[in-house]
Amino acid sequence: MTSHDQSSDRIERILDPKSIAIAGASADEAKRGYIATERLVNSAYDGEVYPVNPSYEGEIVGRQVYPSVSAIPERVDLIYVVTPAGAVPEILEDAGSADAAGAVIFSAGFSEVGNEDIEDELVEIADEYGIRFLGPNVMGMVNVPKDIYLGIDTEYSEGGLSMISQSGNLGMYLGVVTNAARNTGLSHFVSIGNEADLKFHELLDYFANDDSTEALVLYVEGMDEGRAFLQAAKQFAEQKPLIMLKGGRTGAGKSSAASHTASLAGDSDILEDVYAQAGVVTVDSFDDIVPVGQILTGQPPLAGRNIAVMTEAGGVATTSADSLVEHGLSVPELTEETQEKLAELFPHSPNLKNPIDTMVSGETASLHDDAAEILLSDPNIDGLLICGSYGGYGVGGAGIELPTDEASATAQIESARRIAELPAEYDKPVVVNSAFTPEESEALAILRDANVPVYDSFRDTAIALRALADYSEFLETADERTDFVATAGDGGHDLIRNAGAGTILAEHEAKGVLEDYDIPVAPYTLATSAEEAVEAAAQYDEELAMKIVSPQIQHKTEAGGVALGVSGPEEVRATYEELVENAQAYDPDATIDGVLVSPMLEEGVEVIIGAIQDEEVGPVVMFGLGGIFVEVLEDVTFGAVPLTERDARQMIEGIDGKELLDGARDRPDIDDEALVELLVDVSRLVAENPEITELDLNPVFCYEDGVSVIDASISL
Numbered sequence: 159m160t161s162h163d164q165s166s167d168r169i170e171r172i173l174d175p176k177s178i179a180i181a182g183a184s185a186d187e188a189k190r191g192y193i194a195t196e197r198l199v200n201s202a203y204d205g206e207v208y209p210v211n212p213s214y215e216g217e218i219v220g221r222q223v224y225p226s227v228s229a230i231p232e233r234v235d236l237i238y239v240v241t242p243a244g245a246v247p248e249i250l251e252d253a254g255s256a257d258a259a260g261a262v263i264f265s266a267g268f269s270e271v272g273n274e275d276i277e278d279e280l281v282e283i284a285d286e287y288g289i290r291f292l293g294p295n296v297m298g299m300v301n302v303p304k305d306i307y308l309g310i311d312t313e314y315s316e317g318g319l320s321m322i323s324q325s326g327n328l329g330m331y332l333g334v335v336t337n338a339a340r341n342t343g344l345s346h347f348v349s350i351g352n353e354a355d356l357k358f359h360e361l362l363d364y365f366a367n368d369d370s371t372e373a374l375v376l377y378v379e380g381m382d383e384g385r386a387f388l389q390a391a392k393q394f395a396e397q398k399p400l401i402m403l404k405g406g407r408t409g410a411g412k413s414s415a416a417s418h419t420a421s422l423a424g425d426s427d428i429l430e431d432v433y434a435q436a437g438v439v440t441v442d443s444f445d446d447i448v449p450v451g452q453i454l455t456g457q458p459p460l461a462g463r464n465i466a467v468m469t470e471a472g473g474v475a476t477t478s479a480d481s482l483v484e485h486g487l488s489v490p491e492l493t494e495e496t497q498e499k500l501a502e503l504f505p506h507s508p509n510l511k512n513p514i515d516t517m518v519s520g521e522t523a524s525l526h527d528d529a530a531e532i533l534l535s536d537p538n539i540d541g542l543l544i545c546g547s548y549g550g551y552g553v554g555g556a557g558i559e560l561p562t563d564e565a566s567a568t569a570q571i572e573s574a575r576r577i578a579e580l581p582a583e584y585d586k587p588v589v590v591n592s593a594f595t596p597e598e599s600e601a602l603a604i605l606r607d608a609n610v611p612v613y614d615s616f617r618d619t620a621i622a623l624r625a626l627a628d629y630s631e632f633l634e635t636a637d638e639r640t641d642f643v644a645t646a647g648d649g650g651h652d653l654i655r656n657a658g659a660g661t662i663l664a665e666h667e668a669k670g671v672l673e674d675y676d677i678p679v680a681p682y683t684l685a686t687s688a689e690e691a692v693e694a695a696a697q698y699d700e701e702l703a704m705k706i707v708s709p710q711i712q713h714k715t716e717a718g719g720v721a722l723g724v725s726g727p728e729e730v731r732a733t734y735e736e737l738v739e740n741a742q743a744y745d746p747d748a749t750i751d752g753v754l755v756s757p758m759l760e761e762g763v764e765v766i767i768g769a770i771q772d773e774e775v776g777p778v779v780m781f782g783l784g785g786i787f788v789e790v791l792e793d794v795t796f797g798a799v800p801l802t803e804r805d806a807r808q809m810i811e812g813i814d815g816k817e818l819l820d821g822a823r824d825r826p827d828i829d830d831e832a833l834v835e836l837l838v839d840v841s842r843l844v845a846e847n848p849e850i851t852e853l854d855l856n857p858v859f860c861y862e863d864g865v866s867v868i869d870a871s872i873s874l
Contacts, residue, residue: 168290169356169364171259173346174301175235176205178308179227179258181249182240182265183209183218190240190264194308195219202305208234210249228256235259238298238308243267246294247279254287260356262349263293264309269352270295277354284355292356296349297326300333303345303370310347317343318372319451320365322350322358324379324405332375332447339448340598341606345370353382359390366394372455373399375447376438379406384774388436388642388798395437396636399454399629401447402438404429428772431796431812435639435805437632439625446621449613453622456609457587459630462540464490465623466533467513468526469546475513478545478591478616485620487627489513496536503529524569527576534584541587541626543619544577549602549612550594567600574601578608587626591619638804640797644777650847651675654874657849661874664707664751668870672855675843677836679867680759680859686752688734695730698757704733705756705869706741710748712871717744723758730755759866762859763819763828766794767837769844769853777844781809781837783818784857801841806834819860828860836865849874 178198184191191211198207199219209218212225224230227237227249237253239246239261246265253261268277277294284291292299298309302316309326314333319342323329326349336342345368350356358381365371374394381387394400430440441450465487469475479489492500492512500510503525509515516529526548533542551566581588588610592602595614602612613619632639651671657663663671666684673679683694684707695702706719714720718740721733734753741750764784772778775798782794795812797805810816810833821827836858844850852873859866 164288165290165360166363168259168288169361171235172262172290172292173299173348173361173364174304174368175259175306177208177232177234178203178205178236178238178306179208179210179224179230179234179253180238180240181210181227181253181261182245183211183214183223185214185218190309192218193311194238194240195221197307197311201307205235205304206232210237227253227258230256233257237261239263239265239293241265243273243276243294247276247283250280250289250291251283251287254283254289258289260290261292262296262299262308263291264296264298265293266295268294269354281355290356291354292349293351294354296351297329298349300329300344300347302343309349312337314347315343316370317341317345318370318455319344319375319448320346320348320368320371320373321375321377322348322361322365323375323377324350324352325377328377328403328444331444335448339452340603340612341609342448342452345372357381357383357386359383359387362390362394362400366397371398373401373451375451376400376402378402378404381774384772385642385644385776385798388432388775391433391438392436392636392639392642395629395632399451400438401450401454401625402433402440403444403447404433404440427794428778428796429774431809432772432775432778432798434628434632435797435808436642437629437636437639439629441621441625446618449611449618449622450625452609452611453587453589453626454629456611457589457626458581458585459633460540460587460623460627461630463487463627464538464540465543466492466536466539466541467543467545468516468529468533469513469544469548470516471546472508472515474546475509475515478543478619479513481616481620482543482623485624487620487623490538492533492536493538496532496538499532500529503532524573526570527573527580530577530580530588531584534580534586534588539586541589541623542580543589543591543623545591545616545619547593548590549574549592549599549605551599551601570599570601571604574604578605578610581610587623589613589619589623591616635804638802640800640802640805642798642800644799644845644848650849651843654847654849654872657874659849659874662709662712663872663874664709665705665754665870666707666751668872669867671843671872672867672870675839677839677843677867678832678865679870680756682754682756684752685734685755688731691734691753691755692727692730694755695724695727698755700757700759701725702730703756703758704730704737705754706737707751707754708741708745708748709751710745711741717741719744756868759859759868760861762861762866764857765819765833765860766854766856767840767858768855769799769840769850771848771851777848777850779809779837779841779844781806782813783815797837797841799841799845801838803834803838806837806841809837810834826862829862829864832863832865833860836867 180195182191183195196219209223329347365374497510504516551570590612669679685691702724704721711717766784768780777799778796795809797809854871855867
């Protein structure tokens, strides 16, 4: 195996090769081997190109053909393989023996059609020689600045977006979209396929250090090493934006499992939260990639989520404000000083509180930049959206009647020049949503050339600003977030370590484990007879909750194994016997360990906390509102362990029903710090005990001055 440094060097030689061999080069102009050779030879690529074909002598496109990679007199960086599948192992081994850095294997006919053995052989060869490869059965690789196109026939306009994709067609499509977009282009495209060798996380270092990459886009359907990706993704996101589109989100089925946590954990729900924890900006649609990429690479961060909206029409102002708020942004009121300054500019305006209806027209379009400066100077404002007819003066079109005279056009052009300077001057972002984007006025072109995003839809505008707000918040708090390195501490808990796989701890055992991790648990006593239950009850002044304890009976209520509000020795004795009888009738083969006796606590705000092992990213903790809310609303968030306090707060803030924790309906505020501490402690328990497959604390009561776990389940 190669070291990390050697692997990084080989990856750089693959993605920025100084020499390329085409294994399967052909003189037949219809074949991929000819197309790739001809494209490289006749391009601006300034590296060496070596056709390779053991069955052909002479030249192809004026280049000498070699029988093998090892026959080439110079060291080769990259092999582009377009032969039948059966020939690929020999080619890869020959290339490895010649110290080639790696290969892009276009060839198909491997695991995707059931030939796993050949694909496994490629991995073994790569391990033996240290050669790395993309594929097999991948579209190819593109390095636009170096004019390298392997497997992609479309020319891409050069720009700051790079992409790693498990779909070659989506990479081609992104090239088409960026070609059509103004002031947007691609730097690299890498088709990674099923990660037979090179993994997503291994490629991030290269793009973090690549000057031509301003932001990296990922299309992901599934990852082999999700935890390693999270670690690398966080490091990358601290340097550059990382944008992800996750495929297969709607088909993720819910797990059938013993705990609420597992049943609530659709794969996409977990991954979206956990990727955000690492600073990854996730998008819901392919159509969102370019709008989000434009704002993340062209504008300063958002210090907060407060946006000023400036337009010339009330309906547009209201619609824009609604869209922003629906996407998690705020449209706050301006300071009195700001409103007074705006009133001097726009004495006839019907609204100057935000959103601002300027009623600008004609030559007064020059006032846009004055108003923009006033708004960006407001301490209540973190960013500015200019929307409506901006860009249309002097142009017309879009079905809107606007002044088309030269004076109006000139006024708007001059305002655009000044507005283009404001983001850098005030360190606050400016975006434009214009009905006139198809007309491409000079004013809009000036803004685009200055990297001020110009959008043609309310949705794109709001999604882009939300993405900038999320990413800005990550940058501000990155050093307070987890590094995703989960270690097993001093070996974990003895009870868990010594239990067999598939064990579900009895409730009193689970609560004992929690107590050993300083997690506050409601008082309890295990009684193994009716008399012991009476003795246990005597410890508590409150009415009692009594629950059957059996490893075979997880759903106690369904089995008639729970009784609430029990009081008095006789009722305790009778209840014990009834619970045992009910359990035996429910499952005659069940082992009855006894009955748990606990005092009935004052009800607090109910929440649920859980944990599962996700097959892609490993151990994650879940948080949500408890009771009927978790069953009906499924209002939960997830975080990968180990959680920091910042991660825990983010999870708590992330639920839709957060106001229920903040004293809604005259209820007292809960103890946020105690809840944060509980989440962090649960995270530590799960991190130090990787045998835990499911953990369920439900309900947990939250009070003004603490929290208490009422019921607990741990599966191993």
